[in-house]
Amino acid sequence: MMICSGSQLKKSFAGTVIFEDLQFEIKDGEKIGLVGRNGSGKTTLFKCISKIESPDSGTIAIKKGAKVGYLAQIPTFASEMTGRNVLESAFGHLVKVEKELKQLEWQMATNVDSMESLLERYGSLQEEFTRNGGYEMESRIARMINGLELGGLVEKPFQKLSGGEQTKVCLGYILLQEPELLLLDEPTNHLDIMAVEWLEGFLNEYPGAVMMISHDRYFLDTVVKKVYDLEEGELTIYHGNYSTFVKEKEERLLQEFQAYQEQQKKIKKMKEAIKRLKEWANQANPPNEGLHKRARNMERALERMEKLKRPVIEAKKMDLSFTQLDRSGKDALKLIEVNKGFQQQTLLKEANMLVQYGDRTAIVGRNGTGKSTIVKMVLGLEAPDSGVVKVGSNVRIGYLSQTTDFQDVEMRVIDVFRDKVPMVEGEARHILARFMFYGEGVFRKVKGLSGGEKMRLRLAQLMHQDINFLLLDEPTNHLDIDSKEVLEDALEDFRGTILTVSHDRYFLNKLFSKTYWIQDQKLHYFEGPYSWAKSKIQKERVNLSIEAETNTTKDKKVEQEKQEPNKNKPINEIEAKIEEIEEELLQLQEEMMRTEDLTQLQMLQEKKDHLEEQKDQLESEWIKIVDN
Structure with missing residues (x-):
């Protein structure tokens, strides 16, 4: 069933056409990836679909009653609201119903005279609450907190969270609303690998339609079943995941280019024939x-011919290559029995690492486990609490930070580049053009650059400096897919050593053959890319879990036999009593549903309250015995 469609859409900004004559359809339950270079109009299309902006012409139709969920910017919430309150507000109506149910329960316990009307209202609200999933509300919120790793954020005031933290909470807020059409713009930003993989599972099970903008190729491969390619103001539809799209687009472009070349040959022949006919006609006498x-007939046929556009085989891309320099010693980096922590929190215990010349090594793990701390220790910005961090002989490190900050943001692009790489202006402009800083663009101030542009400028500096060891901290952040691919090509040609911290699984699998995984404050080494390391770490986790569970069971059994030979007796008695009470409560509930006598109903309610209190006490006793 159609959930949304667009017909003959046109949108312009400051006289520049973003897209024109755009057509699309989104069906219920579809998972669609919207791809295209930065600035191609993807976010603009999202804003048009969600009615934040209007197209200059054309129409967007949304199924009657369907909700569209889109986070264009961080919403404003009351100052006293915590992250948890924000998540709860996704169930706005249900929260109100729950409050009213509690008020009615209090009124029924204190106001016997109005019992009949109160019961009628209570029954109606309870049915609505149940029908709309009210009793699953808390479990859904808990699942979201756990999956997106929001545990450390939900009890803090929302307004005091960082921009990235607010974005994570708001992603949970949008997902909990379960709109019929979910529009996600770079949803994996600010998430570590584990949270991204949880989100993939969530979206694959999501019943509604999802359309997403993402530069995370692995994420697109895992979730989407259709790709909309927005290029040069036109939308082309491909069926399949991202990898299928890449292959099919390449084949389509080659076919279109061949058709274009054939038509150009035909046009050339027709023009030559027209020219000859006119010459022969004029040479005759008369x-x-x-x-x-x-x-004239051939000219008219040429005019009527539908001219094919020349396909864009290669868009403007960065043209990157590293300056090749002297190699370092065999052992480029060693961590020996390193311990590191902050404020009573241990990050690394007895960590060991060996990176040799030419290695392609990745460090992965959850946010906050110490990946960036290792980077800082390698750079000498942090010292280990104990152990040794040793950089090898003749190692010259080039560092690419995920924040890509520059000291003086008032400086121009060309001056920032020449500050690190001294050369004449003409040569500098030639190099910067290869990094897509064209013409007057080299005179822009750094403060006006986007995140991706800052990353390109820092890459330009690195690739022309005296380095043989690249230390990369989230290097693909802020880059579109084309720029990522060019960076990957350049890194493949780099003959030195590369150590990276990254959440980009596609990037990790493509380039890095050695993986260090931080888990439980330990560095686990795997001779293989990310996917191989993941399968191994999961297997280890399962084995450890089984072993721990077996040992715990044995220890408990021995302890029970030693200290409390008769412990099972009170536990069994309590469990039997709890079962009796639960059966009695079930019978009471059925009796309350049948009776219409108000006095009888009140007596049953009092008995129910008393039994529930008994049950709570017994459960507390049971927990104390088991814990001891």
Whole structure:
């Protein structure tokens, strides 16, 4: 069933056409990836679908009653609201119903005279609450907190969270609303690998339609079943995941280019024939009208011909290559029995690492486990609490930070580049053009650059400096897919050593053959890329879990036999009593549903309250015995 469609859409900004004559359809339950270079109009299309902006012409139709969920910017919430309150507000109506149910329960316990009307209202609200999933509300919120790793954020005031933290909470807020059409713009930003993988599972099970903008190729491969490619103001539809799209687009472009070349040959021949016919007609004495007529007919046929556009085989991309320099010693980096922590929190215990010349090594793990701390220790910005961090002989490190900050943001692009790489202006402009800083663009101030542009400028500096060891901290952040691919090509040609921290699984699998995984304050080494390391760490986790569970069971059994030979007796008695009470409560509930006598109903309610209190006490006793 159609959930949303667009017809003949056009949108312009400051006289520049973003897209024109755009057509699309989104069906219920579809998972669609919207791809295209930065600035191609993807976010603009999202804003048009969600009614934040209007197209200049054309129409967007949304199924009647369907909700569209889109986070264009961080919403404003009351200052006293915590992250948890924000998540709860996704169930706005249900929260109100729950409050009213509690008020009615209090009124029924204190106001016997109005019992009949209160019961009627209570029954109606309870049915609505149940029908709309009210009793699953808390479990859904808990699942979201756990999956997106929001545990440390939900009890803090929302307004005091960082921009990235607010974005994570708001992602949970949008997902909990379960709109019929979910629009996600770079949803994996600010999430570590584990949270991204949880989100993939969530979206694959999501019942509604999802359309997403993402530069995370692995994420697109895992979730989407259709790709909309927005290029040069036109939308082309491909069926399949991202990898299928890449292959099919390449094949389509080659076919279109061949068709374009064939048509150009035909046009050239027709023009030559028209020219010859006119020459022959004019050479005749008198001029040959028949030949003139044939020439005019061919001209009209040429005018009527639908001209094919020349396909864009290669868009403007960065042209990157590293300056090749002297190699370092064999052992480029060693961590020996390193311990590191902050404020009573241990990050690393007895960590060991060996990176040799030419290695492609990745460090992965959850946010906050110490990945960036290792980077800082390698750079000498942090010292280990104990152990040794040793950089090898003749190692010259080039560092690419995920924040890509520059000291003086008032400086121009060309001056920032020449500050690190001294050369004449003309040569500098030639190099910067290869990094997509064209013409007057080299005179822009750094403060006006986007995140991706800052990353390109820092790459330009690195690739022309005296380095043989690249230390990369989230290097693909802020880059579109084309720029990522060019960076990957350049890194493949780099003959030195590369150590990276990254959440980009596609990037990790493509380039890095050695993986260090931080888990439980330990560095686990795997001779293989991310996917191989993941399968191994999961297997280890399962084995450890089984072993721990077996040992715990054995220890408990021995302890029970030693210290409390008769412990099972009170536990069994309590469990039997709890079962009796639960059966009695079930019978009471059925009796309350049947009776219409108000006095009888009140007596049953009092008995129910008393039994529930008994049950709570017994459960507390049971927990104390088991814990001891």
